[in-house]
Every structure is written in C-alpha cells, then in structure tokens.
Amino acid sequence: MSTIKENLNTVLSQIREAETLSNRKKNSVRLLAVSKFHEISEIEQAILQGQIYFGENRVQEAYTKFTELTKKYPDIKLHIIGQLQTNKVKKACEIATCIESVDRLELIKEIEKRASQLNKTIEIYFEYHTGEESKSGFTSYEDLQEAVKYCAEGNCPHINPCGLMTMAPFTQDTDLIRESFRTLVKVQKQLSTEFPNVLLNELSMGMSGDYKIAIQEGSTQVRVGTAIFGERNYNKQ
Numbered sequence: 001m002s003t004i005k006e007n008l009n010t011v012l013s014q015i016r017e018a019e020t021l022s023n024r025k026k027n028s029v030r031l032l033a034v035s036k037f038h039e040i041s042e043i044e045q046a047i048l049q050g051q052i053y054f055g056e057n058r059v060q061e062a063y064t065k066f067t068e069l070t071k072k073y074p075d076i077k078l079h080i081i082g083q084l085q086t087n088k089v090k091k092a093c094e095i096a097t098c099i100e101s102v103d104r105l106e107l108i109k110e111i112e113k114r115a116s117q118l119n120k121t122i123e124i125y126f127e128y129h130t131g132e133e134s135k136s137g138f139t140s141y142e143d144l145q146e147a148v149k150y151c152a153e154g155n156c157p158h159i160n161p162c163g164l165m166t167m168a169p170f171t172q173d174t175d176l177i178r179e180s181f182r183t184l185v186k187v188q189k190q191l192s193t194e195f196p197n198v199l200l201n202e203l204s205m206g207m208s209g210d211y212k213i214a215i216q217e218g219s220t221q222v223r224v225g226t227a228i229f230g231e232r233n234y235n236k237q
C-alpha cells in the first residue's frame with residue numbers, strides 16, 4: 001500500500017509535470033490537500049512533508065480537527081470547500097483562512113459580519129456551477145454578477161475575493177470536463193472586464209480524477225483528496 005508521503009510526492013510531481021506540458025509557469029498551481037473524512041494523524045503525515053493548504057467540506061468536522069492541528073502547526077491553512085449553511089459561517093470564519101464555496105449573496109453578508117467581529121480578513125472564491133450533475137455553486141450568471149458587484153462596491157472590507165471555484169461533472173467524458181473548466185475561464189474573463197477592481201485571479205478547479213485537464217485549462221489551484229489520502233470511509237463518522 002502506498003503511503004500518504006508517497007502519494008503526496010506523486011501528486012506534486014504530476015502537477016509540476018502538467019505545468020511544464022501546458023506551458024504554465026513552474027509552481028503556478030497550488031495543491032489543496034482535501035482531508036475530509038480523514039484522521040488528524042493522516043493530515044499530520046502530509047503536514048510533515050511540508051503541505052500547507054488543506055480543504056474540508058464540513059465545518060464541524062473541520063473545526064474539531066483543525067483547532068487541534070493549528071495549535072501544533074500554526075502555519076497551515078484551511079479552506080472550506082463544501083456547501084455552507086449560514087448558521088455555520090461563524091465557526092467557519094474562526095477556523096478557516098478561505099471559503100471557496102460562496103454560492104449566494106446572503107453568505108457574503110454573513111461572512112463579512114462574522115469576519116468583522118473576529119477582526120480578520122477572510123478570502124473567498126465564488127463557486128460557479130459549470131457541471132451538469134453537481135448542484136453546488138451559483139447557477140445563474142446574474143446572481144454571481146450581483147454578488148461580485150456587492151463586493152466591488154466596497155461593502156466587504158473584511159473579505160478578500162480571490163477567484164472562482166468549480167466542480168466538473170462526474171463523468172469519464174473528458175470533453176465535458178474540459179468544457180466545464182473552459183466555462184469557468186470565460187466567466188472569469190467576463191467578470192474581470194465588468195468589475196476591474198475585483199481581482200479574481202485564482203481558478204480553483206481540478207480534483208483527483210481531472211486535475212491534469214484543469215491545469216491545461218488554466219487552474220491555479222487543484223483540490224485533491226483521494227489521490228493523496230486514499231478512499232474515504234463515509235461510514236466512519
């Protein structure tokens with residue numbers, strides 16, 4: 001069985017290789033290690049290899065694990081990547097540096113409120129729905145526009161909008177996957193002309209099964225879980 005250390009090295013070298021093959025700058029793609037459903041001891045193995053960025057999709061689970069981990073390793077950073085209920089935003093802001101699953105204006109208002117109370121700045125990604133089967137993210141461009149406009153107008157001094165996030169459809173059809181990533185790039189271009197003062201430079205796209213395609217299409221951050229930590233045991237918790 002391969003270890004987390006070996007898996008991490010493999011994924012990192014494949015990311016670097018994909019950067020080169022796609023004429024991307026070396027180290028232009030960040031690896032977010034998605035540790036949901038995995039134990040603190042497993043996450044620690046990745047940290048000891050130098051991994052800094054982690055992704056979790058359930059706030060309560062993330063809160064328990066990362067409260068402990070950040071005490072021991074203050075430099076690690078947590079991104080929330082799963083659908084976020086408004087009543088979980090407070091805890092999310094306490095533990096995370098970034099919320100990537102922003103899918104409605106109401107959430108932005110709540111993040112601003114909580115981040116302001118905590119006297120910190122939270123990074124956000126706007127999640128946009130580009131895949132047929134996934135249900136997460138803004139599903140209408142107009143709603144996304146409204147949310148970006150709200151930030152552009154200076155309503156969120158405690159929020160740093162960084163970019164866009166998407167999930168490709170769960171399919172073997174690489175054309176469909178590529179299409180989904182291209183949609184996100186198009187949306188990024190459109191928003192940058194409409195709202196030049198909101199810098200949405202980052203594109204969080206690509207998972208274990210499709211991160212090489214994502215890098216070819218311009219991803220700046222891939223979110224990889226299974227290829228690092230192995231299969232998730234959904235019955236465990």
Ligand SMILES: *Cc1c(COP(=O)(O)O)cnc(C)c1O
Pocket residue numbers: 034036057081082167207208209223224225226227
């Ligand atoms: C679980 C998850 C991932 C990682 O998926 P893998 O296929 O295990 O790499 C990436 N992004 C989001 C939003 C997730 O929920």
